[in-house]
Amino acid sequence: MAAERINGKQIVAEIREQISQEVQSLKDKGIQPGLAVVLVGDDPASAVYVRNKAKSCADVGIHSEVYRLPAETSQSELLQLIGKLNADSHIHGILVQLPLPAHINEDAVIDAISPDKDVDCFHPVNVGNLMIGKPGMLPCTPAGVIEVLKKIGISIEGKHAVVVGRSNIVGKPMAMLLLRENATVTVCHSRTPNMEEITKQADILVVAVGRAQMIEARHIKPGAVVIDVGMNRLDNGKLTGDVHYDDAAQVAGYITPVPGCVGPMTITMLLQNTLQAAKNKASQA
Ligand code: NDP
Numbered sequence: 001m002a003a004e005r006i007n008g009k010q011i012v013a014e015i016r017e018q019i020s021q022e023v024q025s026l027k028d029k030g031i032q033p034g035l036a037v038v039l040v041g042d043d044p045a046s047a048v049y050v051r052n053k054a055k056s057c058a059d060v061g062i063h064s065e066v067y068r069l070p071a072e073t074s075q076s077e078l079l080q081l082i083g084k085l086n087a088d089s090h091i092h093g094i095l096v097q098l099p100l101p102a103h104i105n106e107d108a109v110i111d112a113i114s115p116d117k118d119v120d121c122f123h124p125v126n127v128g129n130l131m132i133g134k135p136g137m138l139p140c141t142p143a144g145v146i147e148v149l150k151k152i153g154i155s156i157e158g159k160h161a162v163v164v165g166r167s168n169i170v171g172k173p174m175a176m177l178l179l180r181e182n183a184t185v186t187v188c189h190s191r192t193p194n195m196e197e198i199t200k201q202a203d204i205l206v207v208a209v210g211r212a213q214m215i216e217a218r219h220i221k222p223g224a225v226v227i228d229v230g231m232n233r234l235d236n237g238k239l240t241g242d243v244h245y246d247d248a249a250q251v252a253g254y255i256t257p258v259p260g261c262v263g264p265m266t267i268t269m270l271l272q273n274t275l276q277a278a279k280n281k282a283s284q285a
Pocket residue numbers: 141164165166167168169170171188189190191195208209210211229230231232262263264266
């Protein structure tokens with residue numbers, strides 16, 4: 001039996017409607033959540049992501065400001081801008097679009113963002129809070145995956161979740177969030193031998209590798225939930241995931257399409273974090 005295709009559009013629409021309502025009620029109290037997005041250089045993919053983020057903010061009533069800086073911008077100029085945004089009371093979230101040009105140290109830039117405004121959850125303070133289970137900002141892509149699982153009514157507790165990929169942005173925080181939801185978690189990476197034997201045990205399989213269509217039916221336990229984080233541009237210009245959709249759908253119970261699920265959910269979680277940062281600020285006032 002073919003897998004159920006997870007309707008990412010519907011899930012995203014439901015959550016964004018909820019965010020819109022909460023933004024409106026904050027606005028009624030005189031507070032408009034604000035996000036600053038900083039783009040350095042002219043990477044075309046980054047420019048598209050930034051445009052999507054700004055448009056998504058507008059759709060739910062969040063104020064956004066995009067700072068487009070030339071590729072030659074120095075690290076100290078960028079740090080100066082971040083300092084200004086940290087101090088700006090209209091800005092609740094700061095996002096620096098990665099990757100940065102090679103002459104800028106990404107860690108120094110991330111460390112400079114105030115943890116309260118770190119809506120990507122890349123700052124070591126927020127990463128540490130996630131690790132020890134303290135409340136705080138959650139990283140957008142992994143948080144979006146957990147939301148998808150909850151929205152389709154999958155109980156995570158006690159399940160064997162396998163994450164393929166161990167990046168700081170997706171794989172590692174994904175494993176932490178699944179652990180927090182009481183899954184038994186295994187993480188696979190490029191040095192994992194016989195990966196297929198491990199992925200085939202997964203009730204929930206999250207794939208974040210960056211290799212087009214590498215996960216096939218043979219990697220998947222019948223009935224498993226397969227979440228494809230991958231976004232790979234093929235030579236024909238089409239976007240495809242890390243999972244071979246048609247093949248995997250023969251075996252999986254549920255599967256996410258690419259594009260159309262984890263990507264827009266990631267932006268939705270960015271909106272959610274910006275709203276949360278504004279609410280936190282309002283409650284301190
Ligand atoms: P990275 O390149 O930072 O990490 C890739 C991970 O995959 C590494 O841990 C690597 O292992 C592992 N890996 C590579 N090859 C293999 C292999 N053959 N078998 C098993 N594991 C392997 O990528 P990201 O985590 O940043 O991104 C992963 C994918 O997700 C990309 O396609 C990216 O575009 C997409 N993405 C999508 C987002 C969205 O919003 N939808 C957001 C962020 C990313 P090792 O550590 O050993 O090198």
